[in-house]
Amino acid sequence: xxxxxxxxxxxxxxxxSNLCKFEDSPVSKxxxxxxPIELAKSRQTDNGFSSxxxxxxxxxxxxxxxxxxxxxxxxxxxxxxxxxxxxxxxRSGHESNTSEEASKVDEHLGCPNNDSSSKETSSxxxxxxxxxxxxxxxxxxxxxxxxxxxxxxxDEILKKTNVEVAGQERSPFQCNRDKWEERQxxxxxxxxxxxxxxxxxxxxxxxxxxxxxxxxVADMLTMNSSIIHENTDGQDWRTTNPGTTSFISNILQxxxxxxxxxxxxxxxxxxxxxxxxxxxxxxMDQMHGILSTCLPDELVVxxxxxxxxxxxxxxxxxxxxxxxxxxxxxxxxxxxGFGLHLNSxxxxxxxxxxxxxxxxxxxxxxxxxxxxxxxxxxNSYEMPATFGGNEADHNSPEKKRQKFELVxxxxxxxxxxxxxxxxxxxxxxCFAAGLYCIEPCSCQDCFNKPIHExxxxxTRRQIESRNPLAFAxxxxxxxxxxxxxxxxxxxxxxxxxxxxxxxxxxxSCLKKYCECFQAGVGCSLSCRCEGCKNSFGRKDGCESExxxxxxxxxxxxxxxxxxxxxxxxxxxxxxxxxxxxxxISRLPxxxxxxxxxxFPHSIxxxxxxxxTQEQGSSDTSSxxxxxxxxLDGIPENGTPExxxxxxxxxxxxxxxxxxxxxxxxxxxxxxSSSTKWCSRKLILRSVPSFPSFSPL
DNA sequence: GAGTTTGAAACT
DNA sequence: CAGTTTCAAACTC
Numbered sequence: 001x002x003x004x005x006x007x008x009x010x011x012x013x014x015x016x017s018n019l020c021k022f023e024d025s026p027v028s029k030x031x032x033x034x035x036p037i038e039l040a041k042s043r044q045t046d047n048g049f050s051s052x053x054x055x056x057x058x059x060x061x062x063x064x065x066x067x068x069x070x071x072x073x074x075x076x077x078x079x080x081x082x083x084x085x086x087x088x089x090x091r092s093g094h095e096s097n098t099s100e101e102a103s104k105v106d107e108h109l110g111c112p113n114n115d116s117s118s119k120e121t122s123s124x125x126x127x128x129x130x131x132x133x134x135x136x137x138x139x140x141x142x143x144x145x146x147x148x149x150x151x152x153x154x155d156e157i158l159k160k161t162n163v164e165v166a167g168q169e170r171s172p173f174q175c176n177r178d179k180w181e182e183r184q185x186x187x188x189x190x191x192x193x194x195x196x197x198x199x200x201x202x203x204x205x206x207x208x209x210x211x212x213x214x215x216x217v218a219d220m221l222t223m224n225s226s227i228i229h230e231n232t233d234g235q236d237w238r239t240t241n242p243g244t245t246s247f248i249s250n251i252l253q254x255x256x257x258x259x260x261x262x263x264x265x266x267x268x269x270x271x272x273x274x275x276x277x278x279x280x281x282x283x284m285d286q287m288h289g290i291l292s293t294c295l296p297d298e299l300v301v302x303x304x305x306x307x308x309x310x311x312x313x314x315x316x317x318x319x320x321x322x323x324x325x326x327x328x329x330x331x332x333x334x335x336x337g338f339g340l341h342l343n344s345x346x347x348x349x350x351x352x353x354x355x356x357x358x359x360x361x362x363x364x365x366x367x368x369x370x371x372x373x374x375x376x377x378x379n380s381y382e383m384p385a386t387f388g389g390n391e392a393d394h395n396s397p398e399k400k401r402q403k404f405e406l407v408x409x410x411x412x413x414x415x416x417x418x419x420x421x422x423x424x425x426x427x428x429x430c431f432a433a434g435l436y437c438i439e440p441c442s443c444q445d446c447f448n449k450p451i452h453e454x455x456x457x458x459t460r461r462q463i464e465s466r467n468p469l470a471f472a473x474x475x476x477x478x479x480x481x482x483x484x485x486x487x488x489x490x491x492x493x494x495x496x497x498x499x500x501x502x503x504x505x506x507x508s509c510l511k512k513y514c515e516c517f518q519a520g521v522g523c524s525l526s527c528r529c530e531g532c533k534n535s536f537g538r539k540d541g542c543e544s545e546x547x548x549x550x551x552x553x554x555x556x557x558x559x560x561x562x563x564x565x566x567x568x569x570x571x572x573x574x575x576x577x578x579x580x581x582x583x584i585s586r587l588p589x590x591x592x593x594x595x596x597x598x599f600p601h602s603i604x605x606x607x608x609x610x611x612t613q614e615q616g617s618s619d620t621s622s623x624x625x626x627x628x629x630x631l632d633g634i635p636e637n638g639t640p641e642x643x644x645x646x647x648x649x650x651x652x653x654x655x656x657x658x659x660x661x662x663x664x665x666x667x668x669x670x671x672s673s674s675t676k677w678c679s680r681k682l683i684l685r686s687v688p689s690f691p692s693f694s695p696l
Numbered sequence: 697g698a699g700t701t702t703g704a705a706a707c708t
Numbered sequence: 709c710a711g712t713t714t715c716a717a718a719c720t721c
Contacts, residue, residue: 368704420706425704425706426704426705426706427704427706432705434701466706470705492702498705502703502704503703503704504702504703505702505703506702506703507701507702507703511701511702512702513701513702513703513704514702514703515703515704
């Protein structure tokens, strides 16, 4: 574990083509211009930044838990921020990073006062940066510590919140707290936070723009850092990735936090970390505040969680409060289901993630964000499928919108009604989605709660042992035109397919009993359904033809379907078909769990990063070069030997330190009869994708 | 809201 | 792997 926390060798940091790209980027230039640090340090910084990066994946994975959690007191977050510094400093300052050094750092950090000089630096920068563009680089700097261990990154956030947090967060007296009590409290906090999720909705409208902007920014940062990180050869992935998730969550949280802080400000509560950015300040100023505060903070959160892993065994005196928090973070980061699992992505309440918020708002407007095109997650279909069911065929646009909103409400926070499974089986939607049950759930004897974390984890582990794909998204969008072992299914325009296929007997695959239909995808060869009439694509559509030399017939069928899709895409008159349409493909990626077992983790494409080129589907070069080298060893079609995954998949190997999540975005032209896959593929290496529940 | 239907998940 | 049971969501009334 320590090794993972180590700073990558400088040799590894040596700029690669990707790094060069990054250095050429505005962000890099800005950093260089601002920082007195030499180029060599810049590299370090970059590296450090990389650890902070990976926003994109995380942004894609925000889980309700995280979202809710992020609403917890800032002090909690801040604590994470401080704690990770240890490892980072140690690691950046000394190649031979040792736990002793880390502990020293801990002590150092334990002091309320951090290096004042570093603070000054950051604070000055903060003051000088009036806009977001400049803020971002600065934000990045927070995580960029100089090799000599200076707390250069100790930023504005520390200054702002130190008073509040200092005594509370690092107080050694907290070490005596009862663990159980804290966990209970943690759980209660989560419950409260999740309650807030419902409230959040009302605030989202105001903050949606924020979220969208921040989301883009975050993704950009992530991408850049990811690219940089590529140079580290994934050695630092552990510390890096988690932060991404937290970061995104935080960023997203901002609107809400902002509101909360506003209240705090009125009540004189100094705890509002972002409150300084309020009070009528220009949006950019507020954003500035957000980034300056939340970003660094979240970065730490992950590290802390990871660090906890390292120290949990031998650090008895660790602050219990901290432990509790860290534990939670750890869960988020470690478990695909809890906090990071893509299954839950679509179910994340609007605004819980930048994507969900921005994309949903776009959806409401009937827009299809380019940056999210073609992305399919397991549940991404749920919304379309739900509000676009057959019965909606005759609905007016207004009714459909209403229905959508209704669905959004219900889907926003996944809830279950389990009675006998204790919410510890895949029957439970919450559990299956990698979410803890919350108050809105009507479950009985529920064990799927943070207080039963161990049980949950163990159960998940068992389930995964039986079926590694158990928690993987059930629906995978595959690359059009790329054949796989499943045959030519993917030549159909609606290339999304159910991972396992359905087994319908009576529903004719026309009701939501059918997982394929529910997912808004056509049945495939994998299905064992009888009398398939799936409006998204019948199993027999290609079944017989693709077997033999009747590929043409199959393609014809696909063509027919595509024309059908086209109609839907244009008019959206057929809700059923709206699912495979780009509208639902706005989620960042799909998870191909099993790939993790065989395939290196990679992330292809950060839609946001290339969003500017998105308009011109042909112009992907600007993105591609950066990542091209990263694609080495990764088949263009993603996973040649793994059916139905291919591109546009998120590949994660919980057990692989070098795991890369791979996802590509299809350049889906809603007006065309087929889904076009953008050749742009970005790889974010070192991003822990779906950590397994299994102990590392 | 209660009861039924359905098919996935779990079990044997 | 197949058959059966269990389960909870989807659906119907």
